[in-house]
Amino acid sequence: xxxxxxxxxxxxxxxxxxxxxxxxxxxxxxxxxxxxxxxxxxxxxxxxxxxxxxxxxxxxxxxxxxxxxxxxxxxxxxxxxxxxxxxxxxxxxxxxxxxxxxxxxxxxxxxxxxxxxxxxxxxxxxxxxxxxxxxxxxxxxxxxxxxxxxxxxxxxxxxxxxxxxxxxxxxxxxxxxxxxxxxxxxxxxxxxxxxxxxxxxxxxxxxxxxxxxxxxxxxxxxxxxxxxxxxxxxxxxxxxxxxxxxxxxxxxxxxxxxxxxxxxxxxxxxxxxx
Numbered sequence: 478x479x480x481x482x483x484x485x486x487x488x489x490x491x492x493x494x495x496x497x498x499x500x501x502x503x504x505x506x507x508x509x510x511x512x513x514x515x516x517x518x519x520x521x522x523x524x525x526x527x528x529x530x531x532x533x534x535x536x537x538x539x540x541x542x543x544x545x546x547x548x549x550x551x552x553x554x555x556x557x558x559x560x561x562x563x564x565x566x567x568x569x570x571x572x573x574x575x576x577x578x579x580x581x582x583x584x585x586x587x588x589x590x591x592x593x594x595x596x597x598x599x600x601x602x603x604x605x606x607x608x609x610x611x612x613x614x615x616x617x618x619x620x621x622x623x624x625x626x627x628x629x630x631x632x633x634x635x636x637x638x639x640x641x642x643x644x645x646x647x648x649x650x651x652x653x654x655x656x657x658x659x660x661x662x663x664x665x666x667x668x669x670x671x672x673x674x675x676x677x678x679x680x681x682x683x684x685x686x687x688x689x690x691x692x693x694x695x696x697x698x699x700x701x702x703x704x705x706x707x708x709x710x711x712x713x714x715x716x717x718x719x720x721x722x723x724x725x726x727x728x729x730x731x732x733x734x735x736x737x738x739x740x741x742x743x744x745x746x747x748x749x750x751x
Contacts (some may be wrong), residue, residue: 482515488539488604488725489708490516492494497534497717506537509719515537515587516666518602518660518720518727520601523535525715526589528553531743534717535587540746542583544576545649557742560587568635572603572702572728573677575744578629580656583722584747591622593712594736601702601709602720607670608701609661617670623685624695627678629653645676650679655684660697662750664724671724671748672701701726712740723747 480493487561512519520733530549535541535555543549547557547663575583609617618639630650636642660682662673673683676698682690709719720727723743 481501481512484520485708487607487706488517488623488710489602489710490518491520491522495524497521497524498530501537508665508737510538513719513721517604518710518718519605519726520710521717521719522713524589524713526717527612528556528624528723528741530558530585531589531717532740534719535585535743535745538669538719539747540581542576542579542594542744542746544659544742544744545629546595546646546650555743557574558739559742560737560739562610562737566734567731567738569677569729570731571675571677572601572630572698572726573675574605574673574726575722577658577673578632578653578656578662578676582658582747583744585722585745586591586718586720586742587745588718588740588742589608589722590712590714592737592739593716594733594738596736596738597730597733597739599709599711599716599730601707601730603701603703603707604723604724605673605701605724605726606664606667606669607706609670609672611700611703611706617661620660620672621670624657624683625660625674626655626657626680626683628655628680628740629678632678655680657751662723664721665748665751669724672697672727673723674698675701675726686708702728702748723750
């Protein structure tokens, strides 16, 4: 029997009583999908599984995507390595949804911890459902008809500025031109409205003067991280987080340098936002 421990008021729950190392039965998969729709991000502890089991877990939710900019696990091109070392610390610090620079951004992500720092290195998540519902009816109506542009190059501008970075990422830039997504999207399974702009990949809102677009995005980027909409997860080795990329944003807390941190991520293919 599953034990469910909610993490915060808006989203997040730790799930106990399920072994993710083996093949999951159909009713178990259905239960996980229902929990993900309810809590938007779900967490598991003490899951010492390998790459094949992590891939199998992600496949329970749908086909998988690959990432154009990260190193991957040998034999598992869908499994990207997120690693920070003293020699090569991580650069991602912004709140974001994964890979919204694609026409079909991921529906979800499965992240597994291998090496965690002795202190720090937590991750924050925020509910874009709660953030939308926290807006006034007038602001909801105004945002409903707007379209925003998301750009891979904008999200990786620091990497592009490194020596050789533009050459290294040139194929990824060519394969991922800017895309347009609604500022407010509809969750295809729950039917709920969510805010779908993020500070890492969203560059501007179409049809507005630049000053108005910038001001509106600044407001939204602040609004979605209101503490009441968030939860915080402290990593331990062999922890797993599964989140709905359509209705959440997340942010790694880089307060552990120069300690070593290594996680493996796999993303699940999604639909075109509407």
